[in-house]
Amino acid sequence: MICPNCGHDNLPGSEHCDSCLQDLTQLDQPTAQNRVERSLMEDHVSTLGHPERRPVTIRPEMSIRQAIDLMLAENVGALLVVDDSGKLIGILTERDMLLKIAGIYGDYEQLFVSDFMTPDPVTVTVDHSLAFAVHKMDIGDLRHLPVVDDGIPKDVISVRDMLHHITRLCKES
């Protein structure tokens, strides 16, 4: 690690320069090399969604039939499950329908959302960076990521929103 102050060649990972005591801890931090990287590091997840876009929510005591109708009417693949105070308590996706319901329950229509939702889903907050959201999606193999503000869902960002954003940046540059 070359010290930016005096040019002394320090051991990799040193916290300060052996020669001039310059602080070196910030040198390890990644810096943006191009436009897409800069957007990933600096833009917040709120840049993906439309300001007026509202997440599609459902109550845990509603039926699977209502959930299916809502998914089709709103053309979404994931519903956010909220409690009385509007706080996010779970997520119900197409995948839950496939893995937990179809072919397992003959008469599923009147069963409750709360029985099949994924409780306490992975979320991000509005001021998290895009890179952080991408990281969560990629590691957790998640297609939808609820964006919350103090527990209240504000938006859902999807893999497709992210692909859209990155390819648009590539086109513009």
Added chain:
Amino acid sequence: MELAKNLMIDSVSRLPLGAPRYVAPHQSVAEAVALMRQERVGCLLVCQDEQVAGIFTERDLLRRVMAKGQPLTINVSECMTPSPVVVHPKESVASAIRKMSEGGYRHLPVVDEAGKAIGILSARRIMHYLVEHFPATVYNLPPDPKVVPQSPEGA
């Protein structure tokens, strides 16, 4: 810029494709669902004589079977999406992304010149490909980005 260039140059065959899972058109939805659940995939190709006749996804299951209250004994051919948009292995990744976002698809069958399916390209694979271009930016992140250590570790 590196990524923009690679998107145009890299072909679909460079991406690790998911092996295609097949069902025949006359198989039942129950069999298809069992296979999807067992293989943990969200989409199956419906193939007749090695030719892609359709695609059956979670969305089709929701929209054409569960929403209509159809029994799972109906044939896949009745609820699949016929003649899906496909990509060829030599097409660029950029072109695959365009096809996906234009049609709102999450999966594209990859077929060779003879029309035989050789893989499935999913939106998540592409996302992973994009992330691979920025390993330092995306992977070198603390579990909570707002927490910055006040002093060097061990101090």
